[in-house]
Amino acid sequence: MMTRKAVLLVDDDSLLRRALRRHLKAFDEQVLEAACGEDGVGLFNEMMPDLVVLDLGLPDITGVDVLEAIRASDPRVPVVVYSASLDHQTVGQLRRLGATAWVAKPDADDLMAKVGELLGQEGRQ
Numbered sequence: 001m002m003t004r005k006a007v008l009l010v011d012d013d014s015l016l017r018r019a020l021r022r023h024l025k026a027f028d029e030q031v032l033e034a035a036c037g038e039d040g041v042g043l044f045n046e047m048m049p050d051l052v053v054l055d056l057g058l059p060d061i062t063g064v065d066v067l068e069a070i071r072a073s074d075p076r077v078p079v080v081v082y083s084a085s086l087d088h089q090t091v092g093q094l095r096r097l098g099a100t101a102w103v104a105k106p107d108a109d110d111l112m113a114k115v116g117e118l119l120g121q122e123g124r125q
Contacts, residue, residue: 005050005119006030010040010066011082012059016105020053023112027119037061041069049077051118053111056083056090064093071098078118082111 007029009017014035021031032047034040037058044052052070056063067079078100083090086104094102100118103111 008032008049011055037066052079
């Protein structure tokens with residue numbers, strides 16, 4: 001029997017979080033949600049999730065700031081950046097900061113495939 005894992009979603013779009021939550025529930029994972037960067041960092045430090053899905057455009061601090069805070073706390077937790085702002089320079093910065101993967105919005109299928117791969121559950125959608 002596999003241990004249930006926690007996934008933290010950090011995105012200010014409540015409709016998108018709801019859709020992603022539904023997809024993640026298909027993996028039977030616990031889903032934690034934050035609508036802003038500060039809440040995301042706080043939830044990460046409090047709950048220590050197994051994986052983070054992170055938007056870059058947040059209302060308070062940037063997703064890059066959140067990634068830096070997560071990496072300062074735990075460099076091993078996979079962080080998948082899910083953003084519409086993935087130009088060449090941004091991807092280079094994400095790579096340097098230790099993002100595990102990045103997927104362009106709105107491709108939820110690619111995101112869920114990457115999340116499933118990182119959770120070791122590719123076949124459970």
